[in-house]
Amino acid sequence: MNADAQLMEHMMNPQNYGEIENSDATGIGKNPLNGEKVVIYLKVKEGDDPIIEDIKFQAIGCTTTIVAGSIITSEAKGVTFSRAEELIAITLGMLDNVPPEDAACSEMVALALKAAMDTYLARQKDSDFPMISYKITTDCTPKGEMDNESTI
Amino acid sequence: MKVLFKEVHELFLATQFTGFMSQTMSRLSLYEYANIFFKHLTWLENDFIKRGEDYTYSVEQVPIKVTHISHMYSDIIKRIDSIESKLDRCEDRDITFRMLSDLTYIKSVIAHLPEESVEYAFNTKREYPNVELTDEARDALTIFLFEETYKEYELIMVYNYSKAHSSNAFLNRIFQVLVDESFFHLRSFGQMMADMGILGVPRSIMEEVYKFDNLEKFLKDGIQEEIGAKEECKRLAEAVSSSSEYFASFFTFINNQENYHIALMQEALEHISPK
Numbered sequence: 001m002n003a004d005a006q007l008m009e010h011m012m013n014p015q016n017y018g019e020i021e022n023s024d025a026t027g028i029g030k031n032p033l034n035g036e037k038v039v040i041y042l043k044v045k046e047g048d049d050p051i052i053e054d055i056k057f058q059a060i061g062c063t064t065t066i067v068a069g070s071i072i073t074s075e076a077k078g079v080t081f082s083r084a085e086e087l088i089a090i091t092l093g094m095l096d097n098v099p100p101e102d103a104a105c106s107e108m109v110a111l112a113l114k115a116a117m118d119t120y121l122a123r124q125k126d127s128d129f130p131m132i133s134y135k136i137t138t139d140c141t142p143k144g145e146m147d148n149e150s151t152i
Numbered sequence: 153m154k155v156l157f158k159e160v161h162e163l164f165l166a167t168q169f170t171g172f173m174s175q176t177m178s179r180l181s182l183y184e185y186a187n188i189f190f191k192h193l194t195w196l197e198n199d200f201i202k203r204g205e206d207y208t209y210s211v212e213q214v215p216i217k218v219t220h221i222s223h224m225y226s227d228i229i230k231r232i233d234s235i236e237s238k239l240d241r242c243e244d245r246d247i248t249f250r251m252l253s254d255l256t257y258i259k260s261v262i263a264h265l266p267e268e269s270v271e272y273a274f275n276t277k278r279e280y281p282n283v284e285l286t287d288e289a290r291d292a293l294t295i296f297l298f299e300e301t302y303k304e305y306e307l308i309m310v311y312n313y314s315k316a317h318s319s320n321a322f323l324n325r326i327f328q329v330l331v332d333e334s335f336f337h338l339r340s341f342g343q344m345m346a347d348m349g350i351l352g353v354p355r356s357i358m359e360e361v362y363k364f365d366n367l368e369k370f371l372k373d374g375i376q377e378e379i380g381a382k383e384e385c386k387r388l389a390e391a392v393s394s395s396s397e398y399f400a401s402f403f404t405f406i407n408n409q410e411n412y413h414i415a416l417m418q419e420a421l422e423h424i425s426p427k
Contacts, residue, residue, distance in 0.1 A: 013353050
């Protein structure tokens with residue numbers, strides 16, 4: 001990842017990092033290959049097209065995941081679910097154009113956001129609906145390290 | 153009590169990271185005070201454990217980007233004031249008496265520490281004093297410092313939690329050494345981040361990272377992570393060797409220290425599951 005000024009700002013001061021106590025929904029994006037994960041917490045304003053009033057994230061992952069979480073949650077804060085769905089689609093659509101290790105991090109954040117929104121919608125019908133967790137499909141192991149990969 | 157615990161944790165972080173910014177002798181005082189606040193945290197933690205109460209290491213983001221160090225000193229003093237007002241939430245009067253005595257003294261000293269401009273720690277220049285870094289070395293070092301500074305803080309808290317929940321003297325000795333080692337690494341990397349103008353805020357650690365069920369698996373994974381960290385140090389030493397002999401030898405030194413950490417974890421592993 002090349003570090004320009006904007007990226008540096010997200011690295012030094014990640015936006016929306018942490019938990020929301022009494023959140024309306026949470027969701028997980030997970031890398032099944034190495035145990036990395038992103039959790040997204042939402043505070044939602046009810047409506048036909050609900051609005052993400054507040055959003056926070058936590059991660060077990062690398063710096064790229066933190067940067068992706070900071071950028072995507074900043075974009076998603078204050079928008080409707082429809083707009084957030086577009087944001088997720090745009091993010092997932094760009095994955096082919098970035099290195100696999102960066103793609104996996106962005107996918108994990110996008111899927112965590114989707115999981116949180118889907119959890120929220122499912123709980124409108126069934127308040128006991130469990131938190132949704134989606135697994136990423138991108139392998140973040142850089143080529144050449146595949147044989148040596150052993151960390152969690 | 154949980155709010156008190158969280159605020160003491162945040163005070164520890166604010167003081168520790170202010171120490172990274174200082175370029176004067178104040179740094180040493182701040183490191184000592186951070187140690188004392190960390191000790192307060194462990195006292196309160198022990199009180200939770202004695203009473204069988206659950207707790208977490210969750211903290212709010214601690215803002216540290218300031219132009220002058222006096223802004224952080226004011227912030228630290230405000231944090232201490234808030235903690236003092238909540239000390240009665242801990243029923244163990246011996247703990248709160250000791251804490252109050254420390255806090256009162258530290259507050260009085262911090263109020264008189266000299267002013268320093270600390271804009272350099274956040275200017276994102278990514279230059280290291282008296283060292284010519286290639287673009288490749290600069291990028292590698294940047295990513296390494298962000299990854300490892302967080303990792304060392306995480307390790308301090310993980311080993312501390314493990315120690316707090318173990319009554320096994322053999323394991324506790326190992327956990328304490330690993331806490332101390334991680335403090336040394338955190339401080340080395342934190343100072344480097346400040347020197348390069350990229351000092352970042354400390355991030356909260358997810359509960360499942362330190363509240364693990366399986367110590368054996370944790371140690372095995374930890375050994376693999378240390379091996380990974382060794383490789384990273386080796387790569388970094390190679391990347392920066394043409395730019396700086398100092399950096400190359402520093403990362404070789406860190407790389408070799410990882411051997412000691414691995415040996416300690418292997419010792420712990422053999423202790424809990426002898427062959």
